[in-house]
Amino acid sequence: MNGSPLYSLLLQQKGIPGSFSLGRVQTPTLYMIYQLQEKIRNFQKEPYFEGKAQVIAQNGAFDAKLDPNETQATQEAFEDYLKEKGVQLGKQPGTIHQVETEKKSAASPRLFSLSSLQSKMNQLMKASAKDTLEAMQGLYEGKYLSYPRTDTPYITEGEYAYLLDHLDEYKHFLKAEAIPTPIHTPNSRYVNNKKVQEHYAIIPTKTVMTAAAFEQLSPLQQAIYEQVLKTTVAMFAEKYTYEETTILTQVQQLQLKAIGKVPVDLGWKKLFGKESDGKEKEEEPLLPKVTKGEMVTVDLQVLEKETKPPKPYTEGTLITAMKTAGKTVDSEEAQSILKEVEGIGTEATRANIIEILKQKEYIKVEKNKLVVTNKGILLCQAVEKEPLLTSAEMTAKWESYLLKIGERKGTQTTFLANIQKFVSHLLEVVPGQIQSTDFGSTLQEVKAASEKQEAARHLGICPKCQEQEVILYQKVAACTSEVCDFKLWTTIAKKKLTATQLKEIIQNSRTSQPVKGLKGQKGSFEATIVLKEDFTTGFEFSEKKKTNFKKRTRRTTK
Incomplete structure (x- = not known):
């Protein structure tokens, strides 16, 4: 521009x-x-005051909140509000005004688009959007996942048919054979021919990964593959159903509300175990059995809280x-x-x-x-x-x-x-x-940072020609002499080195400490990076670290 x-x-x-x-x-x-x-x-944080009540009934106690909720800037103002309602802090009699139990259900998550999968992996693995896309590209090239750069969470009836044909294989991979998947009719929440243009949602292909192939993946690729399979299989599972009970308690002119949720059938949630999607609230507590008109004791308290700032962006x-x-x-x-x-x-x-x-x-x-x-x-x-x-x-x-x-x-x-x-x-x-x-x-x-950054680029006298300086550039540190060909790459074994580590190699022919996060064909390792006599780099291992390669093991879905 x-x-x-x-x-x-x-x-x-x-x-x-x-x-x-x-x-x-x-x-x-x-x-x-x-x-x-x-x-x-x-x-600017601001204090505020709101009420909380413990309702003591014949079959047990439970917590309740004011309905509608009321906040005041000071405790005195909140107590004045309570007086207007004919109540005060502490214990007082009340009545169960209404008890309603409703059976509800929740459908499984939508299938992944690129954006939603990038958001999910950032939440679960703190992975950058770029790293997630690169990991997905590898799974796509390996013919395990569909095209990654898609903007839709929908598939067509054609994809639905082949997913259904391979459903048992996907469940076997997830060790989820015991989880019922009786939904074999396309649902418009996931299947919509009109909303699919060039590419459909991210789903597994007909080629189901073997356990051996899975173990060769990076931890991020493993997490992506599992998430895509779980979300796909969840489309065929029963809805998550639960009973939601709402109890309204009346104290003079003040109404209190308590909500409790009891799972009836976990349905698709069985695939995800205790994994949270970061959106759902914790399950509401189990409420005791009460009846309309029952007399109770209400212990009303005031809580001091502070307003909270918005959360900063993650990727x-x-x-x-x-x-x-x-x-x-x-x-x-x-x-x-x-x-x-x-x-x-x-x-x-x-x-x-x-x-x-x-x-x-x-x-x-x-x-x-x-x-x-x-x-x-x-x-x-x-x-x-x-x-x-x-x-x-x-x-x-x-x-x-x-x-x-x-x-x-x-x-x-x-x-x-x-x-x-x-x-x-x-x-x-x-x-x-x-x-x-x-x-x-x-x-x-900014000026000070720029000057500091410029100074950090000067890494010392060239170890090869012993005459000119070595200057750090974006991808390489190189001698400034026109006749000297010394170069030191800033990324070694897929690990980007810091300016301090590069300076140590140039000035001392080795890093002062073993470098972690180096990657080879067998996985991650750590080693001291040394400058050899021919001015190329090599690795020096301590006895304890020679076989310290790390791999992620796959957990079983229960």
Whole structure:
């Protein structure tokens, strides 16, 4: 985009080194993370007070909440509210006003699209979107899973038929033969010919993996394969059914509610064991048997709590947010378009967009949470006066006109003319915007980080020619001499080394500590990396670590 050199040059004039990259998907995505991070940073915790009651009945006690729930800023205000209802803190008589038991059910999860599987693997394995896509690609190339870059959770009746034919084989692999799967009629929750275009949902192929082949997979590939099989088999299993009991207790003018849930048949949930999908609440407690009109004792208490800030994005939740980006724009037309095209980016590109933001050092991952760096913050501050750069609305407008071109209602000439007009607008207004923007302490922090980063690139005198310096680049550290060919790759045995480790190899001919996470044909291992006499690298093993290869074992579905 023309905005990249424009912003880079203008920021350089402000004394900010380096280049800055903008993009119609990349920049709104970065700004989404930045906005949430700022919201969390500026969040002020506020205390509030709410009530909780223990209801003591003839057959046992249970907890209940005010219905409707009531919160107040102070304890005094909450106690005043209770007085208005004719009650006070502590024990007092009450009556069981209503008891309702309803049988409910829940269908199994939808089949996976790429986005939903990336979100799931981030939740279960803390895997990046890129790593999940690469792992899935390997399973696809091995002919074990269907095409990974799909945006639909639906299959056609044709796929349903072959899945049914191989159902017993899938269950055998999962050691789930004892779990009933009596549903052999296509359900529109999963099967819809009209909603499948180029590719259908991610499902197992007719080739069922052997136990030996499974053991050769990476832990992430194993988790993906198991999840896809479980979700597919769950489509044929009974619904999860449970009884939900609601008890309403009356104390003067105050009503209390308690809800209890008792499983009747776990159905498809048997496939997943105790694994949580991160969405379901813990099962409600078992309630004692009570009858309408029963007299009870109610012990009413007040609880002090604090408001909580929103949670930062993970790669999994960001993928979902990108897919539903239309909800964040104000224009109804833009919302409609983004809903039609399913957000910003595509199933195939969203993971790459996140990786680009990492590579450009706009974001980093800390404890599975996405954090905008000072460099990313500075860019967001620079572009936030141009809503079309930070909002998904520009993508919506472009997609809208591209659809018109496809329908022969628009022309390429008009499309390019509008882009040129937008670029001219940027050239006219952005210099003044940058000049007037106060970047505050972020500017100094970015400058300091850049200087520190530049210093870290200097790894020491070349061990081969003993004359020139070795400088660290993106993928290799190399001697600056024109006649010396010394090179040291930054990734060895599929492990990216730190600048400190590279400096140790160059200055001391070895790493000071064994490096963990190296990968070979037999699995992961650790070893000291040494610089040999011919200036290539090798491994030095301690006696205890020579056979320390790690593999994941498959758990049995009970």
